[in-house]
Amino acid sequence: MPARILIVDDSPSVRRLLSLYLKGEDYELIEAVNGREAVRRCRKQRPDLVLSDIQMPEMDGYQLCRRLQQERQTRDIPVIFISARKDAADKVKGLELGAVDYITKPFDRGEVLARIRNQLKIRELTLALLEVNRDLRRKQKHLDEDLRAAGQIQKSLLPEGLPEIPELEFAWRFFPCEQVGGDVFNIHPLDENHVALFVLDVSGHGVPSAMVTVSVCQTLLPRTGSALKQPVADPPYYRIMSPSEVLSRLDGEYPFERFEKYFTMVYLVVNVRDGSVRYSRAGHPMPVVIRRRGGTELLEAGGPVIGVGGGLAFEEGRVTLAPGDRLFLFTDGITEYRHAKGETFGERRFFRELQHSRQSPLDAACQRVIRSMEVFGDGFRPQDDVTLLAMAYRGGDKR
Amino acid sequence: MQTEIVEKGDVTILRALEKRIDAGISGELKEQLGELVANGRRRIILDISGVEFLDSSGLGAIISGLKAIGEDGRLVICGATDPVKSMFRLTRMDRIFEMYDSEAESLQAFAQA
Numbered sequence: 001m002p003a004r005i006l007i008v009d010d011s012p013s014v015r016r017l018l019s020l021y022l023k024g025e026d027y028e029l030i031e032a033v034n035g036r037e038a039v040r041r042c043r044k045q046r047p048d049l050v051l052s053d054i055q056m057p058e059m060d061g062y063q064l065c066r067r068l069q070q071e072r073q074t075r076d077i078p079v080i081f082i083s084a085r086k087d088a089a090d091k092v093k094g095l096e097l098g099a100v101d102y103i104t105k106p107f108d109r110g111e112v113l114a115r116i117r118n119q120l121k122i123r124e125l126t127l128a129l130l131e132v133n134r135d136l137r138r139k140q141k142h143l144d145e146d147l148r149a150a151g152q153i154q155k156s157l158l159p160e161g162l163p164e165i166p167e168l169e170f171a172w173r174f175f176p177c178e179q180v181g182g183d184v185f186n187i188h189p190l191d192e193n194h195v196a197l198f199v200l201d202v203s204g205h206g207v208p209s210a211m212v213t214v215s216v217c218q219t220l221l222p223r224t225g226s227a228l229k230q231p232v233a234d235p236p237y238y239r240i241m242s243p244s245e246v247l248s249r250l251d252g253e254y255p256f257e258r259f260e261k262y263f264t265m266v267y268l269v270v271n272v273r274d275g276s277v278r279y280s281r282a283g284h285p286m287p288v289v290i291r292r293r294g295g296t297e298l299l300e301a302g303g304p305v306i307g308v309g310g311g312l313a314f315e316e317g318r319v320t321l322a323p324g325d326r327l328f329l330f331t332d333g334i335t336e337y338r339h340a341k342g343e344t345f346g347e348r349r350f351f352r353e354l355q356h357s358r359q360s361p362l363d364a365a366c367q368r369v370i371r372s373m374e375v376f377g378d379g380f381r382p383q384d385d386v387t388l389l390a391m392a393y394r395g396g397d398k399r
Numbered sequence: 400m401q402t403e404i405v406e407k408g409d410v411t412i413l414r415a416l417e418k419r420i421d422a423g424i425s426g427e428l429k430e431q432l433g434e435l436v437a438n439g440r441r442r443i444i445l446d447i448s449g450v451e452f453l454d455s456s457g458l459g460a461i462i463s464g465l466k467a468i469g470e471d472g473r474l475v476i477c478g479a480t481d482p483v484k485s486m487f488r489l490t491r492m493d494r495i496f497e498m499y500d501s502e503a504e505s506l507q508a509f510a511q512a
Binding site for chain 1: 422454455456458459462463465466489490491492494495
């Protein structure tokens with residue numbers, strides 16, 4: 001489609017001369033005799049460029065420029081002034097009003113054509129850029145929506161509300177550092193006496209890591225898979241898998257090559273009758289037990305991260321909780337949290353907070369840790385996903 | 400990511416010249432290790448003596464190097480600083496990787512094998 005150019009001048013001879021100059025070119029020409037008519041034509045015919053005189057009856061070139069600027073549909077039409085005024089001040093005024101160029105009479109055909117060509121080129125590029133920008137914004141919006149949806153799906157993997165197990169109390173905090181994260185945890189009752197807990201942290205974060213968490217969570221569902229409970233021929237017709245068996249199985253199912261990811265994890269099985277806990281950890285920060293009377297114990301037993309498959313065993317450990325004792329599982333998003341000057345929050349600070357709050361309600365103890373991170377970091381902008389899962393043992397006689 | 404490559408006989412030393420290996424540059428470390436392996440290097444020493452911080456993606460890059468080099472190759476890590484060493488200990492990766500304090504010790508280990 002040829003570019004449409006509007007020529008605005010009250011003098012028929014100037015309009016004729018300009019038309020003559022532009023005739024051999026591939027332009028569609030329209031004309032107006034003053035600013036008022038030019039505004040009307042711009043609204044209706046949307047020229048790609050306006051060539052306008054300055055001094056005209058009814059509405060002059062400056063007013064024309066101002067009017068075009070005021071309306072959204074005409075704002076982007078470039079205006080070139082053609083005038084006998086040679087003063088720099090006049091040119092400056094025109095350019096300030098939004099004109100894109102200025103041609104002084106008497107004009108030369110070559111100059112007029114060159115300036116028109118330049119402005120049309122600029123306009124074409126500008127329109128293309130606007131289109132690309134619109135397209136990018138659209139795509140960005142889609143991505144944002146997808147990420148939000150992914151975040152929702154990931155949240156659905158977390159326990160819904162607090163599980164009702166009379167012997168145990170739970171509380172947690174979970175903050176992915178992006179909309180989706182590489183941390184996940186859950187609590188699964190295995191039978192009336194046993195409850196499984198896990199926290200895992202897939203290397204990296206963002207969408208790829210989040211998708212791995214979804215896959216692992218599926219594998220760890222007690223009802224659909226056999227990773228946590230295995231059917232057997234004799235009553236009670238199932239066997240609860242030991243923590244080291246669960247981790248070994250995951251190590252086999254999630255070799256590093258599969259997703260170019262590894263993960264660290266803690267898995268434990270709590271016997272709610274007697275408070276005994278069997279656990280193993282795969283390269284994960286050690287869970288910590290806070291005794292009711294004040295001791296702090298780290299659960300060390302374990303093996304390497306899941307995915308390297310070096311044939312190393314996942315050693316298993318045991319610990320027994322007395323009523324009032326607490327167990328905290330967490331990811332390194334807490335201990336490795338760094339403030340602006342580079343110091344890390346660290347284990348010592350973290351454990352001290354847990355000790356100080358051991359008489360407070362469990363949820364308040366979790367909140368105290370997050371508060372302390374906020375104060376430490378002067379605001380809370382985690383660089384990594386942050387997960388804290390707390391469990392308190394109430395005793396085996398609660399039914 | 401800044402590195403330096405030194406050849407000592409059939410052993411290739413890749414020196415990491417960065418203080419931090421985190422998500423920002425771990426991809427490049429992974430590529431560089433992958434390239435060495437693709438170019439037929441089977442005996443590699445990764446010198447991380449200048450690295451003060453290594454996060455999970457950095458460890459991921461080194462694991463991918465170990466996987467790339469395979470059973471018939473050998474990847475040795477040397478010069479881990481205390482914070483990096485404790486990260487390897489915590490994740491039990493000190494049992495997966497062959498680790499030495501210096502390049503000299505690493506080269507000796509290759510010479511003996």
